[in-house]
């Protein structure tokens with residue numbers, strides 16, 4: 001195992017298709033996935049995620065992110081509909097150097113607001129379906145190649 005490989009941290013309060021919470025070893029970099037699959041069934045039939053639920057998911061992911069912080073050089077963060085406030089908070093809680101390389105994956109609910117957030121964060125946006133799990137899954141697959 002090469003300890004020096006950089007790590008991409010994927011932060012989402014939803015899930016990443018094919019990649020449950022954990023660390024994945026790639027050829028050139030490793031990928032840390034910190035989200036949980038929250039199905040509509042598990043959260044009272046709502047297809048959007050309440051902010052407090054999103055906050056809880058990020059809170060639970062924090063120790064993992066801390067463990068790999070020294071190697072994290074980019075962060076991919078999902079911005080959905082209601083939960084995006086928690087995404088922004090989670091990003092703002094990251095150390096300054098890590099905040100320099102944020103990539104947003106966002107559904108187009110609240111399109112203008114998200115474009116503004118991307119400008120504020122100096123982040124690029126990859127537009128995705130609501131939930132972002134399939135798009136994130138493809139991104140992680142590519143990163144591990």
Ligand SMILES: [Zn+2]
Nearest residue numbers: 081107109130
């Ligand atoms: Zn959406």
